[in-house]
Every structure is written in structure tokens, then in C-alpha cells.
Amino acid sequence: MSAVQISPVQTSLFDLRSPEDGLSLGPLGGMITRQVLGRGAWVDLLPGWLSGTDALLDDLLSQVPWRAEQRQMYDRVVEVPRLLSFYGEDDPLPHPELVSAREALNAHYRAELGELFTTAGLCLYRDGRDSVAWHGDTIGRGKAEDTMVAIVSLGSARTFQLRPRGGGATIQHRLGHGDLLVMGGSCQRTWEHAIPKTARPVGARISVQFRPRGVR
Numbered sequence: 001m002s003a004v005q006i007s008p009v010q011t012s013l014f015d016l017r018s019p020e021d022g023l024s025l026g027p028l029g030g031m032i033t034r035q036v037l038g039r040g041a042w043v044d045l046l047p048g049w050l051s052g053t054d055a056l057l058d059d060l061l062s063q064v065p066w067r068a069e070q071r072q073m074y075d076r077v078v079e080v081p082r083l084l085s086f087y088g089e090d091d092p093l094p095h096p097e098l099v100s101a102r103e104a105l106n107a108h109y110r111a112e113l114g115e116l117f118t119t120a121g122l123c124l125y126r127d128g129r130d131s132v133a134w135h136g137d138t139i140g141r142g143k144a145e146d147t148m149v150a151i152v153s154l155g156s157a158r159t160f161q162l163r164p165r166g167g168g169a170t171i172q173h174r175l176g177h178g179d180l181l182v183m184g185g186s187c188q189r190t191w192e193h194a195i196p197k198t199a200r201p202v203g204a205r206i207s208v209q210f211r212p213r214g215v216r
């Protein structure tokens with residue numbers, strides 16, 4: 001599926017660079033704030049890591065082979081409320097700027113992660129009706145091992161929620177255009193995350209999730 005009907009995108013007020021400036025990745029070292037969640041989990045945050053990203057967003061919206069998925073819910077098959085595209089470790093990424101982002105993440109996190117981010121999962125939230133329900137990325141090694149999932153958010157701002165598995169207070173971060181959020185440590189198996197639906201009028205958001213091999 002490539003012709004995607006979406007709402008207009010409100011990009012970040014911070015994204016005021018001229019198109020000639022192109023995309024830039026800010027430095028990671030010394031700029032990231034780590035929030036320790038407990039139970040061995042943490043999240044790193046860097047608002048506005050990517051700037052000049054309007055062209056990247058437009059390119060991804062129009063060029064990525066977005067596809068709809070269905071899933072079984074009790075006795076019914078329902079549409080997954082977002083569009084998806086997955087790039088395995090041998091697949092070329094759909095945009096050179098994503099290659100640069102992955103390289104920068106690998107340069108910064110490789111020593112701590114002990115391996116490389118290799119795959120990229122892309123989600124397109126067309127408007128506020130699209131969402132992802134509470135889950136951890138536990139298909140694969142995230143079920144039993146500490147790992148990292150690095151998310152670059154593009155387009156309209158959405159709320160990213162985290163809660164401890166089994167109960168506890170929900171915390172949330174508003175992810176805007178160009179923001180970076182990295183979940184690390186035990187986060188995938190001891191915490192859950194979600195993007196809730198919203199009744200507010202929001203445009204399209206793309207989430208790019210970089211993961212190591214064998215983590216889904």
C-alpha cells in the first residue's frame with residue numbers, strides 16, 4: 001500500500017530551518033536525559049534530535065510501502081489501527097537520513113548495548129484514531145534479555161505512555177517532530193508502552209524504531 005490518505009501534518013515550531021539547510025542530527029553525547037524507571041528499566045530522551053526533517057517526513061509518507069495489518073481479537077479479525085513497514089537487517093533503509101540516524105545511534109550506544117541497532121520498524125499513525133495498545137517488544141530476545149529500542153518520532157506530536165507490568169503509575173512523554181526516545185535495560189519485559197488514541201485533531205506521525213537483531 002503506498003497511496004496513503006492522511007491528515008495535514010503540523011510540524012515542530014522548532015523546525016524553522018530553511019530547506020537548504022537540509023537535515024541535521026544533533027550530538028547525542030552529553031545531550032540525552034536518562035530517566036530511571038525502576039526494575040532495571042530506563043528511558044533516554046532527547047527532544048529535537050533531528051532538525052530540518054520536513055522533507056524526510058514527506059519522503060517517508062510517499063515512498064515507504066505502507067501496509068495495513070489485521071489481527072485476531074476474540075472471534076473477530078480487526079484492522080491494526082496504524083500502517084506498518086519493516087526493514088530487516090539486510091534490507092536497505094528507505095531514506096539515507098535514516099542510515100545516518102542509525103549510524104549515530106550505533107556510535108553512541110554500541111558500547112552500552114554490546115551490539116548494533118540493525119532493523120527498523122516504521123509505524124504510520126494517520127491521525128488521532130491510530131494508536132498502539134499496551135505492550136512490550138517481547139517477540140524475540142526482549143522477552144528474556146535486556147536490550148534497547150530507539151524511537152525517532154516524526155510529524156505530529158503524540159503521547160508516549162509507559163507503565164510497569166502488573167500495575168503501577170503511568171508516566172508519559174509527549175513525542176514531537178525530531179524527538180528521540182530510547183527504551184533500555186529491562187524495559188521491554190518489565191514495563192509496557194503505548195500510544196493512546198486522541199480526540200484532538202492531530203495530523204500524521206511516523207515512528208521509526210531501531211532495534212538490534214532478534215528483538216521485535
Ligand SMILES: O=C(O)CCC(=O)C(=O)O
Pocket residue numbers: 121123132137151160193194195207209
Ligand atoms: O509509535 C511509537 O513510538 C511506538 C511504536 C511501538 O511501540 C511498536 O510498534 O512496538
